[in-house]
Amino acid sequence: MSDSRKRNRPAGFATRAIHFAYNPLDYHGALNPPLFMTSTYAFENARQGGDRFAGEEAGYIYHRVGNPTVSILEKRLAELEGGEAGLFTSSGMGAITAAFWSLLQAGDEVIADKTLYGCTFSLLQHHMTRFAIKTRFIDMSDPAQLEAAISDKTRLVYCETPANPNMRLVDIAAIAEITRKHEATFIVDNTYCTPYLQRPLELGADLVVHSATKYLGGHGDLLAGAAVGSQDMIDQLRFVGIKEMNGAMISSMDAFLVLRGIKTLHLRMDRHCQTAQKLAELLEAHDAVEQVYYPGLASSPFHELAKRQMSQFGGMIALELKGGMDAGRDLMDALDLVTCAVSLGDAETLVQHPASMTHSTYEPEERIKHGFTDGLIRISVGLEDYDDIADDFTQALDGLGK
Numbered sequence: 001m002s003d004s005r006k007r008n009r010p011a012g013f014a015t016r017a018i019h020f021a022y023n024p025l026d027y028h029g030a031l032n033p034p035l036f037m038t039s040t041y042a043f044e045n046a047r048q049g050g051d052r053f054a055g056e057e058a059g060y061i062y063h064r065v066g067n068p069t070v071s072i073l074e075k076r077l078a079e080l081e082g083g084e085a086g087l088f089t090s091s092g093m094g095a096i097t098a099a100f101w102s103l104l105q106a107g108d109e110v111i112a113d114k115t116l117y118g119c120t121f122s123l124l125q126h127h128m129t130r131f132a133i134k135t136r137f138i139d140m141s142d143p144a145q146l147e148a149a150i151s152d153k154t155r156l157v158y159c160e161t162p163a164n165p166n167m168r169l170v171d172i173a174a175i176a177e178i179t180r181k182h183e184a185t186f187i188v189d190n191t192y193c194t195p196y197l198q199r200p201l202e203l204g205a206d207l208v209v210h211s212a213t214k215y216l217g218g219h220g221d222l223l224a225g226a227a228v229g230s231q232d233m234i235d236q237l238r239f240v241g242i243k244e245m246n247g248a249m250i251s252s253m254d255a256f257l258v259l260r261g262i263k264t265l266h267l268r269m270d271r272h273c274q275t276a277q278k279l280a281e282l283l284e285a286h287d288a289v290e291q292v293y294y295p296g297l298a299s300s301p302f303h304e305l306a307k308r309q310m311s312q313f314g315g316m317i318a319l320e321l322k323g324g325m326d327a328g329r330d331l332m333d334a335l336d337l338v339t340c341a342v343s344l345g346d347a348e349t350l351v352q353h354p355a356s357m358t359h360s361t362y363e364p365e366e367r368i369k370h371g372f373t374d375g376l377i378r379i380s381v382g383l384e385d386y387d388d389i390a391d392d393f394t395q396a397l398d399g400l401g402k
């Protein structure tokens with residue numbers, strides 16, 4: 001899609017996901033962006049090399065700082081999130097650490113929602129503390145708690161919504177308003193939604209981070225991460241966080257695959273959401289199930305907020321069984337089509353046990369404090385036929401305790 005658009009209205013989400021920031025005619029007519037497999041770039045002369053390092057001339061230098069295939073992907077995600085600039089990394093944790101290490105220094109305070117992906121929690125709770133950066137965990141679904149906790153020392157406010165693994169939601173606009181008053185930076189991990197369902201920057205967040213390993217890649221065949229925000233902030237993440245601190249640049253091959261994945265994001269998300277809604281209702285009605293956590297259910301305390309800030313309710317479900325953790329293990333073992341595996345957002349329906357797997361970084365007593373039980377099971381609803389997914393859960397649930 002040429003940047004000088006001939007049309008008089010902005011192109012839709014799917015069109016931009018397929019075309020934005022790439023014109024085949026600039027690359028020998030190649031319909032798909034070429035894969036630039038090179039670690040370094042030749043300079044015309046020594047002066048040019050120096051100018052590029054000094055930032056006085058635009059152009060590529062070395063893969064850790066930028067690559068043409070990666071640049072197309074970065075522009076495309078920034079466009080879809082409604083941000084000025086984007087950055088891709090070799091994993092979601094690469095993007096999150098690039099953000100923290102670029103934006104924080106010793107003595108700063110972070111305020112985070114109490115439920116976070118296991119490694120993000122561990123990074124804040126156990127590792128940033130080694131560099132004198134303290135995190136206070138609050139229930140951010142209640143904005144009054146942020147109002148009470150925020151201070152001059154607060155540099156960053158951080159959340160996931162819906163949160164991994166228990167599907168709690170945070171009101172992005174309300175948190176952004178409080179954060180802005182205190183001149184802190186508000187980061188939202190948008191992995192569960194992708195920009196197709198939710199655009200935190202439009203609601204007032206300052207930076208969005210992603211595990212692109214999940215829905216953006218969409219096929220369970222790569223690891224990648226991303227960040228989108230103002231040009232200034234993305235420059236800081238790129239030139240400090242990635243270039244000089246964690247080195248977590250995405251490979252061009254993985255960037256190529258994420259570009260391919262994003263072309264079908266809208267179709268996949270529609271299907272993930274449709275199937276998840278039906279499956280959540282089926283699970284909620286089953287006798288063996290204690291509680292289902294899914295914002296599309298009328299029983300969810302977050303249903304109204306989800307309708308306001310998400311366009312659909314997503315493809316992730318959490319549930320607790322009446323038989324607790326033992327029943328959860330039996331359920332995972334009894335499923336046949338559905339695969340027991342961590343990660344999410346793939347074509348395959350996946351089920352896992354956060355307390356012993358993705359969130360085993362929390363101590364047992366921390367799990368309750370941070371909002372999830374040992375019996376919680378997490379489902380990433382895949383793209384198989386709904387009837388086959390439903391039949392598998394039904395047979396596995398019916399068999400519990402027999």
Ligand SMILES: *Cc1c(COP(=O)(O)O)cnc(C)c1O
Pocket residue numbers: 091092093094117120160164189191192210211212213214223224225
């Ligand atoms: C998986 C995940 C991450 C970490 O991403 P990686 O690509 O595995 O490094 C961060 N946040 C959320 C919400 C995730 O689900």
